[in-house]
Amino acid sequence: MRDYIPKIIGQESFDRYIGPYMGYDPTVNPSASNVFATAAFRFGHATISTVVRRFNESFQTHEQFTHLRLHHTFFSPWRIVKEGGIEPVLRGLMGTAATSVSTDKLIAEEMTEKLVVLNIQWKLDLAALNLQRGRDHALAGFNDWREFCGLKRLKIKEDFQDVVKDKIIVNKILKMYKNPDNIDVWLGGLVEDHLKDSRNGPLFSCLIAKQMKSIRDGDRFWWEAQGTFTKHQISELSKSSLSRIICDNSKVTEIPLDAFKYGKYPNGFLPCNHIPNINLEAWREKKKTDICDSPADIKNGDFLLFSSSGKLVATLYLLPWFQIKGNRQTECNEKRLE
Known part of the structure; x- marks a missing residue:
């Protein structure tokens, strides 16, 4: 909520839809909505890299264990056991910029041409699966969800071009779907131009934010909720971070203060003993x-x-x-x- 969500929906959307924590609200349902689980949060499929990079302690290509094409890692946990452990993979994730989404190539071919699932002989297409899943779940279309979020419905091609600057993609989608009302929500949300400092357009930023607010406000055991923890314990919990978790559970010794923020090694990297830690004395x-x-x-x-x-x-x-x-x-x- 603090380190990841603002980066994928933008701080402006976070402030607009989520805002500061005001306490537990028993009228809020914290369960996952259909559109969030089936479409909006699957934006991440477009950020998957075609290569799993493995770095040494200097965050350079590992001398013994080279990078892998993604499809060579499917159902291959033995690689972690026999090929250097989890540390080279963690360093590769932190030391490489996330894949940039482009409207003309939304998902890597590793996921659309070489996706392997156990007990199925043929390769699957993740994009096709996502579209079919949305229809199986009877999700309303792209335009209906835009209206739900208070965004303008798209009626003509010019409206579509206001939210997707790539005219070639607009023409392709309209040629396929004929009418903006027919566009699947997963595809429409994915091709929208991204908001400032965000990895999503206005629709997915809205849907993800609304879900996160419900998860937080509808949870009576939320860590900031009154009566769940003492002020001292809350102060200690606020020191928690993904960087600290990686330090505590792996042999990685240098890491960015914020593991979700890319930095080229060694700039911004700190020894693990400089990463804030939780003092468990607060729970004695x-x-x-x-x-x-x-x-x-x-x-x-x-x-x-x-x-x-x-x-x-x-x-x-x-x-x-x-x-x-x-x-x-x-x-x-x-x-x-x-």
């Missing part, structure tokens, strides 16, 4: 003699103990189809939870 439990007795067994639910303003607080949680009568939280008073 007090001795039993120092805290209140736990509440009695709670039917159809449970409780979470945490410290707030120097006091021990118990927060009650029930199964979704039960309701709490009275206070959700209770404070420790003289060795008892009231």
Whole structure:
């Protein structure tokens, strides 16, 4: 939400559709929408590189394990075990700029001509699969989703050219679909001109942002939600990053402060001991003699103990189809939870 989403939808769309966290909203449904899962978030298929690059510790082509064409990595986890581990691949991902999407070649041929799936003898086409999946899921068309996001419906070719500057692509799509209302949402969203500092056009930026806001605001256990963690714990959690996770779980020793941001080695790369780390002392439990007795067994639910303003607080949680009568939280008073 902090490091990745603003980069793929643009900061302007993030501020417009998501904004700052205002707390848990029980009226928000956090589940994934059909259009997000089936179309919008599959924008990433157009960013897949044809080559898996493998770098050494100096972020140069590995002397022993060279780069691989993507289709040579399908269902080949043995390469990680026998060909240098995960580190060369991680360095290759961080040390290479992401693939730039172009309207005249949306998806690499590795994914449209050489996609392999177990138990199927022939090669598959990821673009065709995405289009068919959208129809199987009865997704509304490109224009309907633009209207949903408050964007202008495309009625004539000139309208289409306002959102897709490549006239050749506009002509190809209209020749195929005849009418803008017929265009599949996945294709239409993918060919839109990108917003400033974004990897998506206005439609996919809107749909992705709305989904992310729902996931955040509708999650009663969201890490920033009141009562989930203490202020000290939230402060420590905010130090978390993909860079830190890679440092803690691999033998990579140098990394950008933000692993989602490309930089040419060694510019912007730091030793792992310079990457902020979470201090787990914030979660150290007090001795039993120092805290209140736990509440009695709670039917159809449970409780979470945490410290707030120097006091021990118990927060009650029930199964979704039960309701709490009275206070959700209770404070420790003289060795008892009231």
